Amino acid sequence: SRFAEAIPHYQITVLLDPQHTWAFYDMGMAYFNLGQMKNAQAALDIAEKLDSTRKVHDNRAAAAVPFYKEGIGLYKKGNYDEAVLRLQAAVTLHPTGHYYQSDLQLTLEKKKVKK
Numbered sequence: 001s002r003f004a005e006a007i008p009h010y011q012i013t014v015l016l017d018p019q020h021t022w023a024f025y026d027m028g029m030a031y032f033n034l035g036q037m038k039n040a041q042a043a044l045d046i047a048e049k050l051d052s053t054r055k056v057h058d059n060r061a062a063a064a065v066p067f068y069k070e071g072i073g074l075y076k077k078g079n080y081d082e083a084v085l086r087l088q089a090a091v092t093l094h095p096t097g098h099y100y101q102s103d104l105q106l107t108l109e110k111k112k113v114k115k
Helices: 002-016 019-033 037-050 055-076 080-093 098-113
Strands: none
Touching: 002 019, 002 098, 019 055, 019 080, 037 055, 037 080, 055 080, 055 098, 080 098
């Protein structure tokens, strides 16, 4: 995929300029789209720390909303496995999002009870 091709370019950019906020952000989103959540969260966290304008924070929050809403919809339908995946994605993108962590925990608990 193009995301996999982009990551080495972002890595070179941040090696040359470790303060390049948007290279870290874009690298984090590339990792996210590849399903590499730990790498995604690490890069996004660095971008957010470097960003004095809070635009990274706002972008992360905006990107998380569709995953959160989809997760809640799946939860309401009783599809806990898929709901967990969407809610984990929302938490990766925006770990401080209101209710994201608690709704993920609730869904994980429901998933255990269902089995």
